[in-house]
Amino acid sequence: MSEEQQKPSLEKGATADAAPEADKAVPAQRPETGERLLEVTGMRKYFPINGGFVFQRRVGDVRAVDGIDFHIDKGEALGMVGESGCGKSTTGRLVTRLLEPTDGKVAYAGQDITHASRRQLAPIRSEIQMIFQDPYASLNPRQTVGNIISAPMEINGINPTGGREKRVRELLETVGLNPEHYNRFPHEFSGGQRQRIGVARALSVNPKLIVADEPVSALDVSIQAQVVNLLQQVQKELGIAFLFIAHDLAIVRHFSQRIAVMYLGKIVEIGDRESIYVKPRHPYTHALLSAAPEADPDDKGRERIRLAGDVPSPINPPSGCRFRTRCWKAQDLCADEEPPLIQLGGSSEGHLTACHFPEEPTVTARAEDIILDPALAGAEEAADKTL
């Protein structure tokens, strides 16, 4: 978040955070001006845990999101990756203000919406739309597709020229469905088609920002690509900014210009696509990338890191750096002091990392694999001996 002001004349929408070499990888595709659309600072969300009989006392908190900063520029896609329980979905819900942040600030187009009331939010709600993960649960089974897609227009009092029905038919065509299906019900569609209906609904109010929470993870492999392509087409042609939340690293890389890696309610690393995937600095990013399975039998040049155990509970997260309990570089400092999210020497502009002892910026195989899992290490040692 170093530079607040961007010159509107900046081409390609490359923000201050996009490094020069990333510009080559991301050719001109976004017509916007690199203006801040969404700015999140120090956002926190604690869900209270109540305990006790009769009188429910607050006994603790689930620290789902614990102080994160990021921004999304106009027309830009920010990908958010992390494992379950890292707070990425909560972040999506906070940004759309389906949840109210416990602390921090969310500003949309310069306007503070952190604690805005329903009335104040109404005009903004039409500009921030959401696409949900489960296409079976996110569409009302008792309403026709036409009603589902025109509902946001109705609620926001939008009357497009030619009427809402015409607009809905156009939208159905945009997302690759037959406009004749206007009067059908969701159960008549397959999962991929339902997700397209969800996209059409989000597009109906001409949003400027779409929060897509795992939009393809419930779909079959051959259908995922259809929906990813559709979203990408929407993003490029309509210049809509995306907060793309997913756990699949390859899909996030394919879709987003910038990527934030979350771990236990914190952003541990954020940067443009090239620097995150080719020159990661945070050990967790390294572990995550090395664990992503690639459909390539010759994929031997990548480093191999196998962590031990699971993500700790967000109710009582580790002190200092939250990754330290699973990190191979952890020292006393990591437990005492929380590392700030800063730009490290050697990282490209806008590539921020929260680590006291960052890794080398490369993902090529190391001389020795890092195997922290004791069972795995033991089995491999045994296998090495027999060889």
Add this chain to the structure above:
Amino acid sequence: MTTVTKPDPAPKDPVSTDPFLSVRDLYVRFATEDGTVKAVDGLSFDLERGETLGIVGESGSGKSVTNLAILGLHNPRNTTIAGEIMLDGQELTGASNRTLERLRGNKMAMIFQDSLTALSPYYTVGRQIAEPFMKHTGASKREGRARAIEMLARVGIPQPQTRVDDFPHQFSGGMRQRAMIALALVCDPELVIADEPTTALDVTVQAQILDLLKDLQQETGTSIILITHDLGVIANTADKVVVMYAGRAVERGTTREILKAPEHPYAWGLLSSIPRLTADVDVPLSPIPGTPPSLLNPPSGCPFHPRCAFVEKVGGDRCSTERPQLPDGRGSACHLTTEQKRDIFIEQIQPRLR
């Protein structure tokens, strides 16, 4: 089967050419209100000892049903099974429940996808692991518990002596999946069927579990059938692959052959629709058009023909009338000639994969 130790898997004649598991022309049909679902339609494959076979397919392709049929876990009331399943010289399709009970958990075992529903919430993890061991080997409770602790330690559960008395809900997702692996391996089975064993897990935990499964296989020489929709998981773990579509095997080969030189248009579609960590991000993905067919009324001829881009290359209406056969060994069930497949792959498909 109340002998204390299991017979050594070695006594089988080593020069015998019969594969360890052989599935021939398997048909599984379910009678439903809407008609007959042809869940598996003429499937054949072989599995050797110590080998891992990956079965890839989308939801509804019949991959899970095949394995329920091998284990005899289908509902006999509405299921008809035809064909032959030979496990180590023993026919399973017509086997009695008693026979299957003796085999299940002992000679063949299963790892399920969702460990929270597969493990009973009512019994401790240790008891669930010890139970099949006690049943199949006649071991005492004390021996069973000791075995459970040993297994938990082997799959990497910290403090197995105390965790053995925990209930499944006290375990995290990754630990539960480890416990399920321990449960499957407790009787040293010769065949393990893993149905999407890591789909519900996070990436870093998935990598741990897959590697662990692979290492344990090397130690014990178990054969594994790994069912998954994720080609990345296949690349890391399987030796051979069967690609399934609409209840049929459409292509068969080694992992390298399937991932590097696939022959069937469906396999091409699958490979070019997944994004890769190193691919060019400006090239859009090439999805397979349409949706998987309903198995109540699968397409005639080749089941993939309504979604296939190469129907014209075959010419006539062969694709929609004549069912292509899958040759034994390496091959694909497609009417395109070998030269056509090679040319299309090199000219059109390969450039998309990198």
